[in-house]
Amino acid sequence: MCCPRPEQQQTQTGSVKDGWKLMKADIGFGGQSRAIYAENPLESRGRLFPEPESPTRTPFQRDRDRIIHSSAFRRLKHKTQVFVYHEGDHFRTRLTHTIEVSQIARSLARALRLDEDLAECLALSHDLGHTPFGHEGEDVMHECMAPFGGFDHNAQSLRVVTHLEQRYAEFDGLNLAWETLEGLVKHNGPLIDASGAPLGKFKDSQLPFAIRDYARKQDLLLHTWPGAEAQAAAIADDIAYDAHDLDDGLRAGLFAIEDMRDVPFLADILAEVDGKYPGLEESRRIHEIVRRSITRMVEDVIREAVRNLNEVAPQSVQEIRMAGRCLVGFSADMTAAEKEVKRFLFARVYRHEDVLAVRKLVARVVRDLFARFLAEPDLMPKPWNSGLGNLGETEIARLVCDYIAGMTDRYAIEEHRRLFDDTPDLG
Incomplete structure (x- = not known):
């Protein structure tokens, strides 16, 4: 069921004196003017399973609430970002990363006069499909x-919100609005070309099962770019990732502040901080570096997005989709700088010997669990082990995958201890 358009409201409701319908299509819900190219909840394409509208929330606000109240969202608390769950309370988890992405996405959406609630939805849901x-x-x-x-x-995130969350009486999944699902599945760009051939990392294979399966039920325009809100959420993910991995890497002692001078972008920020606050204690020095790197990246995205939007001059969200390129992203200079930051993090954090040692151990945990459950799927608890006699090997493998992908780090370790006598000690 699609939301009524402004001109339909009076005839459909008789009165528009209640709830969010008081807000006209061209007024942002934060009180600022909505851009003509922003997604408009009044014009949502609706949900796969029609539901009565909420009198107090837009479709995107409703989606945000459903995501936050989902089981998959809660499990992000105990899923690794870089450091496994036991290594310290101050390191990021998937949940804290998601909250940081959400904050940056909302900031970008507000600056560009987009729908903040949709941008937040996409940020909050983007990692729901991550494994332990x-x-x-x-x-x-x-x-x-x-x-x-x-x-x-990413495909698993779609599977979570359209199938694996089984809480509602009338449907599987969260029954999110079309715009939320579209932005979730293709926030990094089109997945197929106009002829239907896979693009990007799927070019030499095929689209993942979850995406192909859902595409048979609802057309998410996989050949187009997503709306600007999804693009804002995608670049917010990159910004948050870089900043918090710098922060966590420094606090974990994987590299020293002085090592950052090898990266011009970081060296410039370090010089700025040291010039303004000579002798600053290390914890505050780290925070100043991290917050300034976020600020520089966010401001660069806003400037570049404004330039792109002025150049393309889209008159609707559909023209954003058909622009043929990303409009909300880094400038060329910041793209180059951000790649240098990622190269630094790859060498100093992701490939640090301490991190690699733990990665080797947890890889064995996942590999062992998958092999055991594939061979003996009845070892999975209820309801995962129900109806197995009607499933083929591929279907059982997918069920095992769904089960393991939904685990937290801690639960994966507990399941390994239940089934094996040689569970690695991650301490």
Whole structure:
């Protein structure tokens, strides 16, 4: 069911004196003018399963609330970002990372006069499909699922919100609005070309099962770019990732502040901080570096997005989709600078010997669990072990994948201890 357009409201409701319908299509819900190219909740394409409208919340506000109240969202608290769950209370988890992405996405949306609630939805849901143990867990899951179509965390996020969350009486999943699902599945750009051929990392294979399966139910325009809100959430993810991995890497002692002078972008910020606050204690020095790097990146995105939007002059969200390129992202200079930051983090954090040692151990946990459950799926608890006699090997593998991908780090370790006598000690 689509939301009524402004000109329809009087005839459909008789009166528009209640709730969010008082707000006209061209007024932002923060009180500022909404850009003509922003997603408009009054014109949502609706939900796969029609539901009565809320008298107090827009479709995107409702989606945000459903995501926050989901089981998958709560589990992010105990899923690794870089450091496994036990290593310290001050390191980021998937949950704290998600909250930071959400804050940056809302800031970008506000500056560009987009729908902040939709940008927040996409930020809050973007990591729901991640496995335990961070990217190592994802890599191992992709390896295990290679004979059955592979694994992709973004596709798994779609599967979570459209199938695996089973809480509502009338449907599986969260029944999110079309715009939320579209932005979630393709926030990094089109997944297929106009002829239907896969693009990007799927070019030489095929789209993941979860995306192909859902595309049969609802057309998410996989050949176009997403709206500007999804683009804002995607670049917010990059900004948050870089900043908090610098912060966590420094606080974990994986590299020293002085090592950052090897990266011009970071060296410039370090010189600025030291020039203004000579002799500043290290914890405050780290925070100043991190916050300034976020500020510089955010301001660069806003400047570049404004330049792109002025150049393209979109008159609707559909023209954003058909622009043929990303409009909300880094400038060329910041793109280059950000790549240098990522190279630094790759060498100093992700490939640090201490991190690699733990990654090797957790990889064995995921690999062992997958092999055992694939061979003996009845070892999974209820309801995962129900109705197995009607499933083929590929379907069982997908069920095992869903089960393991939903685990927290801690639960994965507990399941390994239940099934094996040689669970690695991550302490």
